[in-house]
Amino acid sequence: MKVFEVVALGELLIDFTENGTSAQGNPLFEANPGGAPCNVLAMLSKLGHSTAFVGKVGEDFFGTQLKSAIEEVGICADYLRMDKDVHTTLALVHTFPDGDRDFSFYRNPGADMMLAESEIPEDLIAGAKIFHFGTLSMTHEGVRAATKKALDIAKANNVVISFDPNLRPPLWGSLDDAKEQVMCGLQYCDILKISDNEITWLTGEEDYTKGAEWIKARYPQIKLILVSMGKDGSRAYYNGAMIETPAKLNEKTIETTGAGDTFCGCVLHYVLEHGIEGLTEEGLKEMLRFANSAASLITTKKGALRVMPEREEIVQNM
Secondary structure, eight states: OOOOSEEEESOOEEEEEEEEEOTTSOEEEEEEEEOHHHHHHHHHHHTTOOEEEEEEEESSHHHHHHHHHHHHTTEEOTTEEEESSSOOOEEEEEEOTTSOEEEEEEOTTOGGGGOOGGGOOHHHHHTOSEEEEOSGGGSSHHHHHHHHHHHHHHHHTTOEEEEOOOOOGGGSSOHHHHHHHHHHHHHHOSEEEEEHHHHHHHHOOSSHHHHHHHHHHHOTTOOEEEEEOGGGOEEEEETTEEEEEOOOOOTTOOOOTTHHHHHHHHHHHHHHHHOSSSOOHHHHHHHHHHHHHHHHHHTTSSOSTTOOOOHHHHHHHO
């Protein structure tokens, strides 16, 4: 079996993003391939890393489109399952004038929820350097059990575990359920990427440093905590130090879909190159600058998965 540097598990779906209006005045939507875990892998593939995805789509037009899209960007699709009975999950993304978004999901059920414990490829996960996941694969019982099985395999084989909660409130029965599963994810991870609104929601702390301390006190095995703060930049908390870098604002920004995933992919790229132990403040600052630059570039494009920036482009934008 081929060994991959990064394996991710979770949702692969179609993001219908607004794209103007028709001659009749009706809103037009573009069917972009999406899903946070594959966005992260797409950025890593662009930076030269070997990646594989574990998940499920429908055996339908959109599922076929998604399989082709991830193969096109260099992600191994051998572990992508196709469900004969349940359609591919769809998300409609409404973009506000400031570039922020609102999501409507067509997922009751969606194929990504149908991934079963028996479909988790043990050797694939055991052989990876990094295993990455989020909470969309923890919203329902069956796929939650599959996710936890994958996490147990990764933990048992000393694979570095990366977690981005990527909270989508409409997909949860209640936010208490969401909090319970986020805390389950925190028990496993070595690297946590969390957004500003998520860390405040989770910890009750408006001050992100206090929020990071709240997390670290409860989950001391987490080595690196990253807080993405949108236009305010990003922070890394590591070994008791806080490193912050400003955002790279871009006047060509049209929407923020995939910015956090692009950022996360660049962070994992840095960890693959330097390891997770003994990182320096100067190195972490460089990592954040690179990740912020890549995130700003993705905001100038519709979607994310198929349009990740090249390394040279990211460096020039820094």
